[in-house]
Amino acid sequence: xxxxxxxxxxxxxxxxxxxxxxxxxxxxxxxxxxxxxxxxxxxxxxxxxxxxxxxxxxxxxxxxxxxxxxxxxxxxxxxxxxxxxxxxxxxxxxxxxxxxxxxxxxxxxxxxxxxxxxxxxxxxxxxxxxxxxxxxxxxxxxxxxxxxxxxxxxxxxxxxxxxxxxxxxxxxxxxxxxxxxxxxxxxxxxxxxxxxxxxx
Amino acid sequence: xxxxxxxxxxxxxxxxxxxxxxxxxxxxxxxxxxxxxxxxxxxxxxxxxxxxxxxxxxxxxxxxxxxxxxxxxxxxxxxxxxxxxxxxxxxxxxxxxxxxxxxxxxxxxxxxxxxxxxxxxxxxxxxxxxxxxxxxxxxxxxxxxxxxxxxxxxxxxxxxxxxxxxxxxxxxxxxxxxxxxxxxxxxxxxxxxxxxxxxxxxxxxxxxxxxxxxxxxxxxxxxxxxxxxxxxxxxxxxxxxxxxxxxxxxxxxxxxxxxxxxxxxxxxxxxxxxxxxxxxxxxxxxxxxxxxxxxxxxxxxxxxxxxxxxxxxxxxxxxxxxxxxxxxxxxxxxxxxxxxxxxxxxxxxxxxxxxxxxxxxxxxxxxxxxxxxxxxxxx
Amino acid sequence: xxxxxxxxxxxxxxxxxxxxxxxxxxxxxxxxxxxxxxxxxxxxxxxxxxxxxxxxxxxxxxxxxxxxxxxxxxxxxxxxxxxxx
Numbered sequence: 280x281x282x283x284x285x286x287x288x289x290x291x292x293x294x295x296x297x298x299x300x301x302x303x304x305x306x307x308x309x310x311x312x313x314x315x316x317x318x319x320x321x322x323x324x325x326x327x328x329x330x331x332x333x334x335x336x337x338x339x340x341x342x343x344x345x346x347x348x349x350x351x352x353x354x355x356x357x358x359x360x361x362x363x364x365x366x367x368x369x370x371x372x373x374x375x376x377x378x379x380x381x382x383x384x385x386x387x388x389x390x391x392x393x394x395x396x397x398x399x400x401x402x403x404x405x406x407x408x409x410x411x412x413x414x415x416x417x418x419x420x421x422x423x424x425x426x427x428x429x430x431x432x433x434x435x436x437x438x439x440x441x442x443x444x445x446x447x448x449x450x451x452x453x454x455x456x457x458x459x460x461x462x463x464x465x466x467x468x469x470x471x472x473x474x475x476x477x478x479x
Numbered sequence: 480x481x482x483x484x485x486x487x488x489x490x491x492x493x494x495x496x497x498x499x500x501x502x503x504x505x506x507x508x509x510x511x512x513x514x515x516x517x518x519x520x521x522x523x524x525x526x527x528x529x530x531x532x533x534x535x536x537x538x539x540x541x542x543x544x545x546x547x548x549x550x551x552x553x554x555x556x557x558x559x560x561x562x563x564x565x566x567x568x569x570x571x572x573x574x575x576x577x578x579x580x581x582x583x584x585x586x587x588x589x590x591x592x593x594x595x596x597x598x599x600x601x602x603x604x605x606x607x608x609x610x611x612x613x614x615x616x617x618x619x620x621x622x623x624x625x626x627x628x629x630x631x632x633x634x635x636x637x638x639x640x641x642x643x644x645x646x647x648x649x650x651x652x653x654x655x656x657x658x659x660x661x662x663x664x665x666x667x668x669x670x671x672x673x674x675x676x677x678x679x680x681x682x683x684x685x686x687x688x689x690x691x692x693x694x695x696x697x698x699x700x701x702x703x704x705x706x707x708x709x710x711x712x713x714x715x716x717x718x719x720x721x722x723x724x725x726x727x728x729x730x731x732x733x734x735x736x737x738x739x740x741x742x743x744x745x746x747x748x749x750x751x752x753x754x755x756x757x758x759x760x761x762x763x764x765x766x767x768x769x770x771x772x773x774x775x776x777x778x779x780x781x782x783x784x785x786x787x788x789x790x791x792x793x794x795x796x797x798x799x800x801x802x803x804x805x806x807x808x809x810x811x812x813x814x815x816x817x818x819x820x821x822x823x824x825x826x827x828x829x830x831x832x833x834x835x836x837x838x839x840x841x842x843x844x845x846x847x848x849x850x851x852x853x854x855x856x857x858x
Numbered sequence: 859x860x861x862x863x864x865x866x867x868x869x870x871x872x873x874x875x876x877x878x879x880x881x882x883x884x885x886x887x888x889x890x891x892x893x894x895x896x897x898x899x900x901x902x903x904x905x906x907x908x909x910x911x912x913x914x915x916x917x918x919x920x921x922x923x924x925x926x927x928x929x930x931x932x933x934x935x936x937x938x939x940x941x942x943x
Binding site for chain 3: 330388
């Protein structure tokens with residue numbers, strides 16, 4: 280018999296607003312990305328100096344997972360499956376700009392979309408399965424299928440999956456924690472409904 | 480988990496535009512690496528494997544107008560075309576397209592030439608390839624640093640195991656762009672000589688560009704003598720985003736999990752295709768992980784001395800060469816190896832040889848702390 | 859006029875995004891890597907860029923950088939002896 284999986288919790292970060300499965304938890308009118316990210320860092324009372332060295336994509340990933348993992352205890356084999364449209368293009372542009380004078384190694388290291396998976400793994404000590412996918416738009420079908428393949432094969436006991444996009448200073452983050460614990464049913468449909476729902 | 484059968488493959492590299500040319504170049508010890516000068520990036524010369532665009536255009540003319548496609552697209556399209564030519568009955572309506580790359584058309588960021596800027600996005604690369612051949616299913620694009628090419632095979636097997644796909648074309652490619660040359664140069668990671676994996680005098684990587692494609696299937700082919708992927712695992716080091724783990728923990732765990740899934744022991748592995756980038760810390764890390772896994776006597780090579788480090792294509796290319804090694808029972812030498820320069824002993828292949836290869840292990844590691852292990856079986 | 863040590867501390871804080879660190883927090887002989895300021899290998903590479911950008915010093919041997927980036931005083935000493943701007 281096929282095992283069922285559930286959405287244990289989720290978090291969304293978009294247009295200055297942060298919400299999870301229970302309620303809206305943060306709201307800011309700050310338009311500047313760096314200032315917004317710093318205000319969330321302060322709001323969460325994070326003490327993680329490395330955060331300030333990260334690029335925008337990794338900062339968004341750290342803030343999103345921090346919100347999810349604070350509320351939900353996680354096992355060290357929780358897999359990380361993220362996807363987006365812009366890859367690391369925001370940082371790619373900054374690095375390209377730096378090459379006109381002095382190419383910056385601290386920027387170059389962030390010119391891969393999966394670096395955020397490394398940052399999250401370090402912060403939460405996850406020695407687990409990782410994959411980063413690129414898609415034209417929110418790819419519920421692939422996220423659902425790949426998550427299911429990791430859970431049914433026993434490669435992971437839980438999966439963090441979602442969409443983490445940053446382009447031209449605009450961010451769109453939707454992360455879900457998937458587990459066998461009974462909660463919101465996990466399907467392509469439910470992922471889409473949550474992703475496209477307005478939270479006001 | 481089901482097995483994933485490796486059916487057909489193609490490599491487009493400086494060593495040649497066909498699988499036969501690439502394999503025979505390796506057998507003959509030829510390298511695609513050549514001395515390069517890029518004074519606008521670095522005053523030092525360095526070695527890299529770069530594909531000459533004029534023969535590439537000549538080869539591409541046979542299928543379409545080369546002006547309409549970027550260099551990387553031409554390489555990847557040629558690789559796929561070769562496989563389709565050999566498999567005319569493949570039903571593209573139910574064949575998945577899995578694309579693996581780190582930077583895709585990143586060279587367009589500096590100079591888009593005649594192309595629209597959107598062309599540098601990886602999702603566009605997927606579209607170009609899918610539309611060119613008429614793939615129906617949405618392309619699956621994997622961009623996970625230097626394990627991408629091998630991870631593409633694992634992703635395909637995993638999705639196939641739960642019935643989400645049957646056949647797939649896994650395509651990998653990356654360029655030696657000014658972008659990555661500048662980056663690795665800023666990391667002081669470029670060797671001024673052709674790279675020397677696992678050697679005492681190794682001092683960095685040589686970059687390479689290539690595209691590769693592999694036709695794979697969950698269904699067992701009717702003919703005998705097949706190679707199948709029977710175990711796969713990725714484990715993050717959770718240690719540092721660019722520095723390899725000193726203990727090789729993530730790679731060690733990846734190897735253990737992949738072997739466990741394949742239900743075989745270390746001693747059954749007849750051949751190991753390592754990552755072997757020839758940086759001081761990567762090769763050292765691998766030696767730790769291999770030693771901890773009991774693989775110190777297993778014959779191993781790195782192919783970076785032939786192709787250079789082809790980034791998102793490397794683990795796919797190396798899996799393809801592993802497949803041909805297994806089918807022919809050939810061990811190919813690890814090019815540019817001199818004297819062992821890692822702290823744990825390893826059995827580096829110094830001369831081509833013959834050996835019955837029933838099981839092989841392919842490993843890869845990359846920025847972001849990612850590691851990958853794949854176990855292949857001949858049956 | 860601020861001295862070279864203070865100038866270095868300010869540019870290190872800026873270049874390496876050391877939020878919440880003031881120049882006064884960094885001791886002249888305090889180790890920059892490991893237990894001291896806790897810098898890592900990417901920071902070391904950025905410091906190599908800083909030496910070239912601000913002082914016209916090109917370091918090509920990573921081993922050499924390990925001897926220089928020991929402390930603010932060591933760095934200042936090396937810069938005084940080798941600067942071209």
